[in-house]
Amino acid sequence: MSKINVAILGATGMIGQRFVQMLEDHPYFEIEGLYASERSNGKRLSEVLKVRDHVYLDETLDREIETMDISKISKNCRIAFSGIPSDLAGPTETELAQAGVGVFTNAGSHRMDADVPILIPEVNPAHLDSVKDQKTFANGGFIVTNANCSSTGIAAPLAAMNDAFGLKQVFISTYQALSGAGYPGVPSLDAVGNVVPFIKGEEEKMESELAKMLGTYDNGAFNFAGFKVMANCARVPVIDGHLESLVIDMEAQPTLEELERCLVEYRGEPQKYNLPSAPEQPIIVRHEDNRPQPVFDAMAGKPARAKGMAVTVGRLRQSNGYYKMFAMSHNTLRGGAGGSVLNAELAKAKGLI
Amino acid sequence: MSKINVAILGATGMIGQRFVQMLEDHPYFEIEGLYASERSNGKRLSEVLKVRDHVYLDETLDREIETMDISKISKNCRIAFSGIPSDLAGPTETELAQAGVGVFTNAGSHRMDADVPILIPEVNPAHLDSVKDQKTFANGGFIVTNANCSSTGIAAPLAAMNDAFGLKQVFISTYQALSGAGYPGVPSLDAVGNVVPFIKGEEEKMESELAKMLGTYDNGAFNFAGFKVMANCARVPVIDGHLESLVIDMEAQPTLEELERCLVEYRGEPQKYNLPSAPEQPIIVRHEDNRPQPVFDAMAGKPARAKGMAVTVGRLRQSNGYYKMFAMSHNTLRGGAGGSVLNAELAKAKGLI
């Protein structure tokens, strides 16, 4: 089977380099080109390294970066993975879809569009149908987004609990990694030995995106889920991996054993189709008293290709009728590039590309 | 007026050195001696520095440290400020009280005793009466505790809101500083670039101590407050200053302006008595979108002697009928040594010493 040519947009950024990592030597996809702004034109990826554990990268480090050129991309690529900044992403991704390219994007620009899914394959695979309602679909072009990184990290556990026990309210505080702000992003003088209790737009995104993702797509429209989300978001001096504390109010009152079983047994279409980047077990529950931690759990996930694609939950507790836990996931893999790669794998499995 | 002789127990630790800072050149108290374990006997304070901004200390840096000797302390000192570890603190503090010494302690050993107050002078000054019911009080000895550092940091805002609007439920996530774990405390390999979502006993302490503090002392017994507390505690790589995210459920539904007014106008007995370490304004509300932050707000408080004694609140928001905010306070000043010093100042103002 010949591989599908893909372009990586914004290849020099924190998300773009993760796309390269996830797509190097991928069974379905072949990297046709790395694209970024003119500033990086002609440079090699090894010269603009920003992702620390580029130890994963090898062959692609010597690849040259090109300036984005929509006509070239649409001519050569069936798919574009987009890690470009939101202000630029909106029009660029629309143009690509119009040119017949399937766009899988990490940018927020189109997430709340009426016919664009925020897709997490385990959670809401049926939302993928919405792309068929996009005007460009007739020509093969469409846009699929992944959620913002802090929403993605808890989407699967919340979906599992919602299905089994019915969510009423979720109280979230985040401990978000620096890579989520991109590069140069947070100045070191704000980060070293400090916490910044503000991430522009993040709390609002968590409230709207989770409701869209955990809702349904029926008759050409998204119906948002009805539970309440109250989020407090903060940036901590961690490189990769968003930790989130959760207090959850549910309809049912399962035991902690029942709750844990519901989480660890959660599976979805990526596992059914055995997609290349799908973690065998999407939600891992740890029993140590001090986990999950960014440095040990951000890269959770098996097999090798799915490292950084599982969510780790720990410290399950019950208090005053509420359930408490900490969850963590890799913000630029599962919550970024990896999410979009898994979305494209699902789209391929479903015959959309 | 001659000053009152005081001993500092555990003078070499993170809290002990803060006691030195707060008591150097104090208008009421005179440091009689610095006491610690045998390991530090004969060393000077400057040789065992652990508190980073010892820039505040000066004269006392050259002072010698002695091994703790209860008979010497009780002979020479009316008061002992205790920053010793909890396992040692229990019996040592009891012995000192029996020997007629007024003990103001940061240790947790006696906090939940039936006749020992967890005192925050702005919040529950009437609790100080409980010391009169302690058996040792007839001989002048007694024990007063301050709350654990994460409870102290939000006690005043919660008390203000409880008085004005009636608390029902409080959802707390903490971003706690490394100095709270003492020295050597958290290994650097666990701290640099990481978050540890567990602090032994902390969540339980927050739930029990806040209820005791915000309750009443009537007829020789503490009546605990009735609102619910759900806490998730984590350690972040910050040196000093505990940040806490709050979601609050209240009986009344004030506007954000009313809420802010209630906080900034909050005053208590320390302000009435004009105690030396009392901040003029105990609760500061900031309007920037990204405050409070440890590095800018931990040392809040005026006048100079009260630096690190005010609590800073920011990002007041309303969502789904709940109130959201971030609060921060200095964990080893207001939440540690400073809290006990203010307690002793109140005890003096009330004639107990």
Place this chain on the structure above:
Amino acid sequence: MSKINVAILGATGMIGQRFVQMLEDHPYFEIEGLYASERSNGKRLSEVLKVRDHVYLDETLDREIETMDISKISKNCRIAFSGIPSDLAGPTETELAQAGVGVFTNAGSHRMDADVPILIPEVNPAHLDSVKDQKTFANGGFIVTNANCSSTGIAAPLAAMNDAFGLKQVFISTYQALSGAGYPGVPSLDAVGNVVPFIKGEEEKMESELAKMLGTYDNGAFNFAGFKVMANCARVPVIDGHLESLVIDMEAQPTLEELERCLVEYRGEPQKYNLPSAPEQPIIVRHEDNRPQPVFDAMAGKPARAKGMAVTVGRLRQSNGYYKMFAMSHNTLRGGAGGSVLNAELAKAKGLI
């Protein structure tokens, strides 16, 4: 005695805010205005805080920032303290000198000018005479620079050793703080858990500036000192305080006791004139095996006004005929704003303003 009106240029930056700290309530100088780029026009200093221990600031935090206006400054101020970026500093400072203002600057633009001193009052007070040769001096205007922060930190120890024992070669490696790069400066993704072994132009500056500073000013010309400097400069994740390792090759071979005596007894004109910001003892030698450290020693210096103005040296050792030691100083106080303030104090003591 009425105070001298001074302007602070670049008042919102890392150096500018240190100027405010050093000049608040200064015995000679009165802050006439805080000036910065248009971006900050009309903001208060408290809104743009970048220096972490602003605990020192109080009154000035509420002061408004104005856009730089040379005619207004020259009309109202005898002196301008400049913390503006080097690219802007060159022409702006020249204009101010032409307008009759005495400029004391931290910027590098004019340091190597033929008639501009790089002044460290303890080290080369005679260099101040060079300003009389500046063309603008007739109208009262002139420029005095301080050295770059890594040179300043070791200038006094090197001068002391050069005077006493004759320097031949100095091998330096720096561990430089993040605040030296200004704000936003170093991205946190490059700083947290990392070291960057490069600071643009820094090694060259150390080699040329130390030679100029430790040389002489005779007959209207600077004669550079003859010893060799080999520098390796790196940025470490420290907020304030440059640490430097030194290996020194000298003509004489003093004992370590003689070497220490030479350092601790070093005094200069600031001490003779008892200048307000002069540390009583400019070079402190520590005997602990693990000092100096940024967090304990950056703020060294007495009295209170001179905190951050002393250099701390430790770990004096001898090896293979060389002398080894670590030195550290505060890069934005002694190595920045404080250096320029001390320069202005010397200029006043010498009647130049």
Place this chain on the structure above:
Amino acid sequence: MSKINVAILGATGMIGQRFVQMLEDHPYFEIEGLYASERSNGKRLSEVLKVRDHVYLDETLDREIETMDISKISKNCRIAFSGIPSDLAGPTETELAQAGVGVFTNAGSHRMDADVPILIPEVNPAHLDSVKDQKTFANGGFIVTNANCSSTGIAAPLAAMNDAFGLKQVFISTYQALSGAGYPGVPSLDAVGNVVPFIKGEEEKMESELAKMLGTYDNGAFNFAGFKVMANCARVPVIDGHLESLVIDMEAQPTLEELERCLVEYRGEPQKYNLPSAPEQPIIVRHEDNRPQPVFDAMAGKPARAKGMAVTVGRLRQSNGYYKMFAMSHNTLRGGAGGSVLNAELAKAKGLI
């Protein structure tokens, strides 16, 4: 070919876990057992994780840890890899050698013994002959050490330069990672935002170990190399990877191009024998102006099994007749466990095991 059974001593520590990483699925060696102190007896490796990027580990994470038992080890294993603390290592390793086990150790206890080599296979493979002079060799037992981590990191570049141009003097300053101090190691209060300019015994080790390693082994005796080493050692808040600044005085005066060629073309017996953990190119030279950096270069080395085994050198400069550069290597891989694994691979290639 059947694999050789090996024991890992101190398997729970920073070095021990790296041994596990290097030996999991090794072509020559089979992990027979993980051994540590009684404290860890019966625990699984996954419960005591200390190495952050355990993402490399997989199968072995579930393996149980046993208490060290020399008779069991000597019965079942031909080789023991030792990552135990130096105080324990001395006698334990001697006992194992007496029991007929080949010991490859990271501990410093036996490094300066008269018949024990400090082996770096690229640098001094002939030193391996010294084990034949060890008394226990007749029974198959012997001890081979690797150098301390800061010496290892520069041994290959220094050897390359010494061979080609003749070393006279080397001035070294280190920026050493926290993992070098083991766990719990450096308290976080000393590490976050700080540098500690002292590592006990390190400077002395660098001076003696480099001289032994770069010397010769002739007629049953080690002859130390004659060049001078002056080291200043400091600990920085980096997790893995020692950076070192070098100023080098050589007999010859090569151009920078000649110097670079000498480094990048350096090869040794590991490359000749194509040993499994040998990096194809032991010394990598980078041309970016700000490399090597711990987060990008610590894991340098190809193929996959040799990641963390190459040394990266950058910023080659010439100044005053000296050569300046920065070098970096992974302190617990090439400078720790990996070094010993490569030593064992060489011993096997030479028929000693």
